[in-house]
Amino acid sequence: xxxxxxxxxxxxxxxxxxxxxxxxxxxxxxxxxxxxxxxxxxxxxxxxxxxxxxxxxxxxxxxxxxxxxxxxxxxxxxxxxxxxxxxxxxxxxxxxxxxxxxxxxxxxxxxxxxxxxxxxxxxxxxxxxxxxxxxxxxxxxxxxxxxxxxxxxxxxxxxxxxxxxxxxxxxxxxxxxxxx
Amino acid sequence: xxxxxxxxxxxxxxxxxxxxxxxxxxxxxxxxxxxxxxxxxxxxxxxxxxxxxxxxxxxxxxxxxxxxxxxxxxxxxxxxxxxxxxxxxxxxxxxxxxxxxxxxxxxxxxxxxxxxxxxxxxxxxxxxxxxxxxxxxxxxxxxxxxxxxxxxxxxxxxxxxxxxxxxxxxxxxxxxxxxx
DNA sequence: GTCTATATTTGGATAGAC
DNA sequence: GTCTATCCAAATATAGAC
Numbered sequence: 001x002x003x004x005x006x007x008x009x010x011x012x013x014x015x016x017x018x019x020x021x022x023x024x025x026x027x028x029x030x031x032x033x034x035x036x037x038x039x040x041x042x043x044x045x046x047x048x049x050x051x052x053x054x055x056x057x058x059x060x061x062x063x064x065x066x067x068x069x070x071x072x073x074x075x076x077x078x079x080x081x082x083x084x085x086x087x088x089x090x091x092x093x094x095x096x097x098x099x100x101x102x103x104x105x106x107x108x109x110x111x112x113x114x115x116x117x118x119x120x121x122x123x124x125x126x127x128x129x130x131x132x133x134x135x136x137x138x139x140x141x142x143x144x145x146x147x148x149x150x151x152x153x154x155x156x157x158x159x160x161x162x163x164x165x166x167x168x169x170x171x172x173x174x175x176x177x178x179x180x
Numbered sequence: 181x182x183x184x185x186x187x188x189x190x191x192x193x194x195x196x197x198x199x200x201x202x203x204x205x206x207x208x209x210x211x212x213x214x215x216x217x218x219x220x221x222x223x224x225x226x227x228x229x230x231x232x233x234x235x236x237x238x239x240x241x242x243x244x245x246x247x248x249x250x251x252x253x254x255x256x257x258x259x260x261x262x263x264x265x266x267x268x269x270x271x272x273x274x275x276x277x278x279x280x281x282x283x284x285x286x287x288x289x290x291x292x293x294x295x296x297x298x299x300x301x302x303x304x305x306x307x308x309x310x311x312x313x314x315x316x317x318x319x320x321x322x323x324x325x326x327x328x329x330x331x332x333x334x335x336x337x338x339x340x341x342x343x344x345x346x347x348x349x350x351x352x353x354x355x356x357x358x359x360x
Numbered sequence: 361g362t363c364t365a366t367a368t369t370t371g372g373a374t375a376g377a378c
Numbered sequence: 379g380t381c382t383a384t385c386c387a388a389a390t391a392t393a394g395a396c
Contacts, residue, residue: 023206025206044373135340139340139345169319171316172323176356209391218363221361224391369390371388375384
């Protein structure tokens with residue numbers, strides 16, 4: 001990473017990579033600065049606090065989820081489950097690391113707690129569980145949502161072709177959540 | 181937690197609770213000490229470093245996984261997938277927090293990297309994928325493994341009756357990984 | 361086995377020069 | 379927009395008394 005080029009975008013990209021590898025609270029601003037070849041003070045010129053960076057990194061993911069849920073909510077009930085599965089599969093594959101940190105990191109979860117985003121995650125699980133929502137389908141929906149971090153966690157999936165992986169996740173969703 | 185009773189076991193229990201809620205690197209020894217009503221120095225009497233505590237907390241989980249894999253490896257091939265699913269479902273339900281931290285926390289993953297435990301996790305995934313091991317079944321296996329942290333992540337699953345949740349996870353495994 | 365006190369390092373954050 | 383230098387708080391860890 002060439003010095004003199006640490007724009008806000010580069011800071012977010014470097015941060016996401018480190019958040020993914022070491023966790024949000026395991027990542028210091030010194031680590032971010034060093035990975036960009038600048039000093040901490042340079043970072044602080046672009047963001048006021050570490051928390052601002054965390055929010056800026058995670059925000060696009062939250063927006064994506066909210067948009068997805070709104071779009072799926074507008075569909076006929078019998079299309080909702082698989083539309084959401086397809087949308088989530090796409091996100092989990094295209095933005096593997098962002099998705100993993102958003103879903104998975106404890107600090108991200110704390111940030112989410114009590115916010116509108118928490119409602120969005122809850123709504124996703126309920127949409128996946130369908131109108132019946134017996135405890136079995138709620139459990140399978142939650143398992144599917146947690147399972148979506150697999151593309152970021154498993155080394156072989158991380159290396160797998162995007163389209164193929166996306167198709168595999170969609171099939172997994174159909175098996176787990178499809179009509180009995 | 182009464183003071184004067186912070187044995188090594190109590191330190192591990194308090195640490196696990198905090199690791200689960202705040203992540204390993206989000207948990208300080210001060211937090212552990214305060215939750216036990218003692219000082220940091222008392223903790224250091226029982227463990228030499230924070231890393232020692234982390235290892236001591238996670239070790240039982242690793243042992244359980246290793247034992248489970250050895251047991252499943254000795255079974256006839258056509259029984260292996262569902263035996264492993266049942267074993268994992270049991271662990272995921274009974275030791276929700278320990279399981280979640282072990283599988284899920286980035287610091288735990290770093291600790292695992294390059295160790296024998298990494299091989300055990302790999303072996304679990306391969307056993308679940310079965311002998312064919314096309315990329316689709318590898319993806320579904322990885323998704324199931326990641327999905328097993330759902331009981332620790334989802335509030336409703338966290339509250340669900342153990343036996344019922346275990347049965348739901350086993351059914352999810354059968355749907356995802358069962359013979360086509 | 362736990363305490364008080366302290367050493368040392370790291371992390372978040374700011375001031376002011378260039 | 380980046381630097382050096384610095385502040386302050388918190389974290390890991392140790393020493394020595396009780």
